[in-house]
Amino acid sequence: MFDTSQALRIGRNLLVYTVGVALLVVAALGLADAIDLETIIAAPLFVVGLVLVLVVHEHFGGPV
Numbered sequence: 001m002f003d004t005s006q007a008l009r010i011g012r013n014l015l016v017y018t019v020g021v022a023l024l025v026v027a028a029l030g031l032a033d034a035i036d037l038e039t040i041i042a043a044p045l046f047v048v049g050l051v052l053v054l055v056v057h058e059h060f061g062g063p064v
Contacts, residue, residue, distance in 0.1 A: 013060050020052030 027046035030037025056062065 009060075010064055013056050013062070013064065016052055016060070017056045020049045020056065023049030023052065025049075 023045050026035070026037070027042045027049060029035045030042030031039060031046065
């Protein structure tokens with residue numbers, strides 16, 4: 001039977017993972033000058049996105 005806590009854990013992991021990947025994409029586009037985003041903003045966004053993805057993989061045990 002499907003456990004509610006497992007569904008919440010998967011949902012949390014996917015949400016954090018999605019936010020991290022979105023930050024990485026926006027920051028990468030900003031660093032490549034594809035969008036109008038200053039480098040001083042894009043670089044920390046990239047680092048934060050990378051940290052979020054790594055947290056999901058290392059601390060939470062993967063996105064699913």
